[in-house]
Amino acid sequence: MAVPKDMNVPAIKVAKVPPSGERDDHANPRSAIAMFLLPALLVYAAFTALPVARTLYNSTHLVVPNRPPEWVGFTHYIELWTDTIFWKAVWNTLTWAAVAPILEVSVATLLALALYAKVPFSRFLRVAWFTPVLMSYVVVGILWMWIYNYDWGALNTMLRAVGLGDWASPWLGHPDTALPSLIAVTTWMWTGFNMVVILAAMSSLPTEVLEAAELDNCGWFGKLWFVILPLIRPTLLNLVVLSFIGKMKIFDLVWVTTQGNPLWATETVSTYVYKRAFQWSTFDLGYPSTIAVIWFFIVMAGVLGLTLLFRQREKLEY
Amino acid sequence: MKKAIILGTVLGAMSLPATAQELTLWSHWADQQAKVEFVESAARAFEEANPGVTIDITWYQKEPLYAALKTALTAGQGPDIFYAETDQTEYMANGLVLDLSDKLNWDAIEPWAQDVWGWEGGVYGFPLEAWTVETYVNQAMLDEMGIDMPVSGAEGQAFVEAVSKIADAGATPMAQGVGDRPYPGAFLTHEILVKKLGADDYESLLRGDGVEWTDPRVRAGLEYAKSIIDAGAFPASFSSIKLGEAHRYFHTQPGAAMLQMGSFYPSRAFAAPDEGGEPDSFELGIVNGPIPPDAACPTCKTIAVGGSFVVNAGSDNTDLAAQFLNSMATPEMGNKWLEANLVQTGIVADPSAIEGENAAYFQKLAAANEGAEYTYGIPVQQMTGTARETFTQVINQAFPAGLIGVDEVIDMMAEAY
Numbered sequence: 018m019a020v021p022k023d024m025n026v027p028a029i030k031v032a033k034v035p036p037s038g039e040r041d042d043h044a045n046p047r048s049a050i051a052m053f054l055l056p057a058l059l060v061y062a063a064f065t066a067l068p069v070a071r072t073l074y075n076s077t078h079l080v081v082p083n084r085p086p087e088w089v090g091f092t093h094y095i096e097l098w099t100d101t102i103f104w105k106a107v108w109n110t111l112t113w114a115a116v117a118p119i120l121e122v123s124v125a126t127l128l129a130l131a132l133y134a135k136v137p138f139s140r141f142l143r144v145a146w147f148t149p150v151l152m153s154y155v156v157v158g159i160l161w162m163w164i165y166n167y168d169w170g171a172l173n174t175m176l177r178a179v180g181l182g183d184w185a186s187p188w189l190g191h192p193d194t195a196l197p198s199l200i201a202v203t204t205w206m207w208t209g210f211n212m213v214v215i216l217a218a219m220s221s222l223p224t225e226v227l228e229a230a231e232l233d234n235c236g237w238f239g240k241l242w243f244v245i246l247p248l249i250r251p252t253l254l255n256l257v258v259l260s261f262i263g264k265m266k267i268f269d270l271v272w273v274t275t276q277g278n279p280l281w282a283t284e285t286v287s288t289y290v291y292k293r294a295f296q297w298s299t300f301d302l303g304y305p306s307t308i309a310v311i312w313f314f315i316v317m318a319g320v321l322g323l324t325l326l327f328r329q330r331e332k333l334e335y
Numbered sequence: 336m337k338k339a340i341i342l343g344t345v346l347g348a349m350s351l352p353a354t355a356q357e358l359t360l361w362s363h364w365a366d367q368q369a370k371v372e373f374v375e376s377a378a379r380a381f382e383e384a385n386p387g388v389t390i391d392i393t394w395y396q397k398e399p400l401y402a403a404l405k406t407a408l409t410a411g412q413g414p415d416i417f418y419a420e421t422d423q424t425e426y427m428a429n430g431l432v433l434d435l436s437d438k439l440n441w442d443a444i445e446p447w448a449q450d451v452w453g454w455e456g457g458v459y460g461f462p463l464e465a466w467t468v469e470t471y472v473n474q475a476m477l478d479e480m481g482i483d484m485p486v487s488g489a490e491g492q493a494f495v496e497a498v499s500k501i502a503d504a505g506a507t508p509m510a511q512g513v514g515d516r517p518y519p520g521a522f523l524t525h526e527i528l529v530k531k532l533g534a535d536d537y538e539s540l541l542r543g544d545g546v547e548w549t550d551p552r553v554r555a556g557l558e559y560a561k562s563i564i565d566a567g568a569f570p571a572s573f574s575s576i577k578l579g580e581a582h583r584y585f586h587t588q589p590g591a592a593m594l595q596m597g598s599f600y601p602s603r604a605f606a607a608p609d610e611g612g613e614p615d616s617f618e619l620g621i622v623n624g625p626i627p628p629d630a631a632c633p634t635c636k637t638i639a640v641g642g643s644f645v646v647n648a649g650s651d652n653t654d655l656a657a658q659f660l661n662s663m664a665t666p667e668m669g670n671k672w673l674e675a676n677l678v679q680t681g682i683v684a685d686p687s688a689i690e691g692e693n694a695a696y697f698q699k700l701a702a703a704n705e706g707a708e709y710t711y712g713i714p715v716q717q718m719t720g721t722a723r724e725t726f727t728q729v730i731n732q733a734f735p736a737g738l739i740g741v742d743e744v745i746d747m748m749a750e751a752y
Contacts, residue, residue, distance in 0.1 A: 081429050082408055082411070082429050082430075082431060083430050083431070162575060167570075167571045168570070168572045168589075187571055187572055187574050187575060187736075189574065190572070190573065191574075191738065192733075277728075278513075279574055279728070279733055280728050280729070280733045281728060292724065295401060297719070297724075298424060299425050299719075300405065300425050300429055
């Protein structure tokens with residue numbers, strides 16, 4: 018360490034202070050920050066902010082080709098209020114978004130625990146359970162249409178083989194079973210993904226906490242309930258929120274399998290927006306935009322609600 | 336001076352007529368080889384007759400085509416010519432397609448096909464494909480069961496009893512499926528109602544501008560359809576069977592007695608057996624659908640104009656586009672279409688001139704249409720918006736699947752207007 022000969026003189030020579038403009042470039046590089054942010058901001062503005070603003074604008078206009086947009090006020094919003102198909106779609110989507118995350122995260126937690134406990138063939142099972150999420154919704158949809166086929170589908174074939182032929186059903190063709198059948202598909206598809214994330218969270222738990230619990234004669238269930246689950250709670254809640262958002266937007270699977278049939282039993286808000294935008298013998302983008310706007314606020318309210326509901330007031334420390 | 340010469344040269348070059356012109360065409364039928372070949376060969380012939388002209392055709396499946404067109408046309412772009420169907424009145428309503436009234440050779444187009452494309456005084460489409468709703472029968476199966484199905488259509492209770500007899504024998508009476516289309520499940524109800532009400536009143540019912548769904552005649556027609564459905568007309572897997580699968584279900588595996596289908600049936604069924612076509616030994620018959628009691632028009636049936644071409648009103652090549660369509664509007668091309676595609680066309684053609692292995696099919700088709708009075712377009716081509724969507728969900732699917740009864744049908748359809 019260098020010791021100054023004269024204590025009044027600093028060991029390091031202070032650089033000469035540049036003029037104010039030059040100083041801004043180095044000490045407070047706003048232009049550099051702007052340069053780094055600009056590309057991302059431009060992309061965000063072009064592909065997120067502008068479409069959102071345009072959708073809001075469209076929702077209060079009649080938007081058809083060869084004519085300037087015509088202001089219609091809140092006509093679309095009033096029409097939407099009495100649109101029974103829309104509310105059916107809202108109900109279906111909310112049901113899906115409420116049920117599927119609970120199923121996915123619950124089953125995934127059980128599977129992750131099994132792998133955490135090192136059950137036999139755990140390496141194979143980890144890959145096998147994760148595989149469905151690697152497939153696209155289109156492939157999954159076709160696969161499950163075969164499984165649910167009334168005549169030769171695997172599900173009905175198994176039911177008939179074990180003497181439960183009376184339970185055989187056109188699973189996607191009946192209003193009572195169509196939506197639950199599709200919820201089962203998304204659960205099958207996403208459970209593996211949730212399992213891997215939960216397993217990662219479990220694997221990173223501090224061993225000293227778990228060992229301390231064991232020293233306190235904490236049983237397996239007690240360790241799970243009082244130690245493991247509280248510690249991975251943030252991970253579980255994030256997965257619930259992610260799953261909720263995913264189900265609120267679901268489109269592909271429904272489009273491939275049922276297109277909202279039968280009797281709108283599987284209609285979701287996304288499929289209804291598509292139908293209104295592209296299959297309704299009209300070019301008007303105003304009404305579909307209105308649905309999108311309303312749904313945006315419903316999704317946002319849902320996410321905020323979940324965040325508030327699951328907010329952890331006391332942070333766990335270990 | 337030098338600058339003036341250069342400017343003059345540039346302006347002169349700009350004012351020269353273009354020596355090369357490209358027409359763009361977007362069409363459905365990507366997976367229907369015979370139709371692709373027909374249009375492609377017409378395009379190549381037109382190019383040969385018009386040196387310097389090229390026709391660039393892009394083939395799509397129907398849904399992606401419609402989505403692409405909607406985006407392109409909204410942006411003021413799109414191809415010169417594109418595929419459209421008669422229910423797409425939004426093209427006319429928004430001035431996106433050209434009025435072809437004085438551009439096509441209408442003498443070579445069937446008058447009914449011209450009417451179907453009429454809209455507010457103009458005529459907008461070149462009706463390439465047309466089809467009727469037919470009841471195809473497995474003649475050997477019916478003969479084996481001792482069921483006589485007249486070509487003019489079985490009347491009243493006779494059809495219900497035939498369906499019951501087939502179902503009781505463990506066979507499927509009608510191999511319908513609605514897995515991927517909004518209309519095949521509605522054929523039964525639709526054809527019954529058109530016969531029950533007559534063409535004019537039925538069209539009024541669909542448009543919602545006169546006859547209502549609460550009309551006693553409509554109820555009687557629906558109750559007749561319900562008696563056929565309850566007799567076990569459709570397979571349990573009705574909701575998931577796709578159009579192509581319904582064909583195979585009917586003629587090959589597991590086999591059914593009847594299939595109500597558009598007369599585009601041969602485009603799939605007349606393929607080689609190992610490509611999903613009928614077995615060589617299959618005995619195909621064609622009859623009319625069931626005639627309800629007290630039918631106002633027992634000979635009424637549906638003819639639909641299917642795939643058509645329209646000209647983009649914003650195109651820079653509208654005259655050339657119309658010339659290309661006109662090159663297909665000849666009786667020779669009409670017959671060529673029939674022979675290649677085995678389905679009717681809006682171009683004037685002579686099915687009796689068809690020779691060879693398909694001549695017998697066209698004779699049966701002609702017999703089934705002898706004396707027919709047509710309504711133009713299946714319901715989903717005549718309806719729009721919520722009424723169309725409700726019809727698709729209710730009459731096409733839930734009602735024939737046995738999920739709802741006549742009262743629910745009437746309530747839901749009445750509310751949809």
